[in-house]
Amino acid sequence: MSEHRHATARPHTTGPWVIDTRDLGRRPGSSRGFRKTVPAPAGFGLVDVISVPEGGDVELDLLLEAVMEGVLVSGTATAATEGECSRCLEALSEQVEVEITELYAYPHSTTDSTTDEDEVSRVVDDLIDLEPVVRDAIVLALPQVPLCSEDCQGLCPGCGGKRAELGPDHGHETIDPRWAALQERFGEDQDNTDNSEEN
Template sequence: MLIKVQELVTRQEPVQLQGTLDTKEIFRNSPEYNPLGPLEFDVNARAADDRILVSGQISCSVGMQCSRCLDPIEEKIDIPFEEQFRIVEDGNVEMNADDEAVPITGERIDLAPFLAEELVVQLPYAPLCKEDCKGLCPKCGTNWNEQSCGCDTVVVDPRLAALQDWFKPQQE
């Protein structure tokens, strides 16, 4: 999906872009995330001075594994999208440290890489099936969300192990 820069600047009216992007290429090297559908976008592009402002919403359904109990999760991720592009002359790309706009020199802007990047950045780093997921027992692997186990999961720091008997009542 391309934005024609000159057409947008001369028109002086926002352009609405809606559609989908194939997510197979985005998640090709990411085995922990499985796309369940295309990336859907609904964005508006408008010209303002020497800038192109793009804003809207993107969403995608993604399959993942809970980072605590390893159960599969299907989550629809809705993300607000905003990006600024600054129109510059060829070879006159001076970057200001405070300027967050992406410099563009061509006649067209391909939004696909920017939309894909925003989706990948917003994916949960450690997805959870639910906020209070209890996880798995480190000894026997029982899912604590489904049942409890009788394993002793108290871990004593080996440097302090000699002190663990300190407060036990002494038998005579």
């Protein structure tokens, strides 16, 4: 099951992420497949780092199984992600696929009565909400520090250009700030000397 837990909320009675389990029944061993493309809500990922764009397609390929304690949901969720490289700020577009295995506990089951609210998902009015489970799985699968490549050299701190495009000889002259004022004064004196010679 997902390691990153979520508080159980009462599912909306309708919505692309909500499944009605009444046609599954509660006889242990009964099952049915669930394949659907659903839109990603806002904040589906690591905000400002990498995420599934709001409204982007999330492909669900799941199996729902009735077990003694509830409904076991297993399968995969796949989506395209967008973000930027943490070193060079290059735009990134990748695909993430996560494995889902989650038990939704029946009301008044042993699991329901012996676990805290945020420890396990629940079946509420025969409905299960897939969004929190899939969201948690995707967040855990995304890189905390996305990179365009493992050997990305990042940006030049002097000019902001991409090091990979600037070449090995690129560099900037650095002046000790203690000497900067003196060099500036010598520069002014040299300019004055040149002007005097011209006159």
